[in-house]
Amino acid sequence: MIPLRDTIPSRSFPIVNSLLIAVNVLVFFLTLAAGARAGDLVRRLGVVPARFLDDPASMQILTLFSSMFLHGGWFHLLSNMWALYIFGDNVEDRLGSVRYLFFYLLGGVVAGLTHTLLNTQSQVPTIGASGAISAVMAAYLLLYPRARVITLIPLFFLPWFVELPALLFIGFWFISQLFDGFLSIASGVQAFGGVAYWAHVGGFIAGLAFLPLFLRRRPARRTFPDEYYPW
Numbered sequence: 001m002i003p004l005r006d007t008i009p010s011r012s013f014p015i016v017n018s019l020l021i022a023v024n025v026l027v028f029f030l031t032l033a034a035g036a037r038a039g040d041l042v043r044r045l046g047v048v049p050a051r052f053l054d055d056p057a058s059m060q061i062l063t064l065f066s067s068m069f070l071h072g073g074w075f076h077l078l079s080n081m082w083a084l085y086i087f088g089d090n091v092e093d094r095l096g097s098v099r100y101l102f103f104y105l106l107g108g109v110v111a112g113l114t115h116t117l118l119n120t121q122s123q124v125p126t127i128g129a130s131g132a133i134s135a136v137m138a139a140y141l142l143l144y145p146r147a148r149v150i151t152l153i154p155l156f157f158l159p160w161f162v163e164l165p166a167l168l169f170i171g172f173w174f175i176s177q178l179f180d181g182f183l184s185i186a187s188g189v190q191a192f193g194g195v196a197y198w199a200h201v202g203g204f205i206a207g208l209a210f211l212p213l214f215l216r217r218r219p220a221r222r223t224f225p226d227e228y229y230p231w
Helices: 015-033 035-045 049-054 059-069 074-095 097-118 130-143 166-187 197-214
Strands: 002-006 148-155 158-165
Touching (some): 002 074, 015 074, 035 059, 049 097, 148 166
């Protein structure tokens, strides 16, 4: 399933969400420009569980942040940034820009720690914004459960466009990550299929748990039967 857009437009310009996307894209191009040194850059700035646990008090703690802005290829970058573009603006609307930034970073940190604690012997660098974006998707699910996500489903090689409830789309996505996470444990592969599923699960659970702490108090307003009316 490929999300195309949601049904809730932003009420304000999502400055932090836009900057996060811009920084991720910029870092990706800088990584490409590094050429043969890109691999060393990823090893230095990615989260390597065994190295992190060997000396967490050192500069390794910073890799929990730097790893969020590195991506392993075009598909990795584009899929993450597209999801952030679709879901992040509305979450920033509700949290406010500063709270949203700290929420995003916290989700990414918890995601990195989750992956590390479940793969203590791994020497493979983990990179990507998907853990932080998982937290954003969890927040979107709680804030806009009745929103709809226009989704492309390539069924039998034909494109089907379906408007799915956010609860169904994001809920199905989380269950699939959880399933693949357990499959990775059963198979003994830290990142099954090259994807750190437990980082996604950890980020998502962090989003569910921490959202109430970041929600700003909203003035009383008239309620509408349709959640995304009148925006």
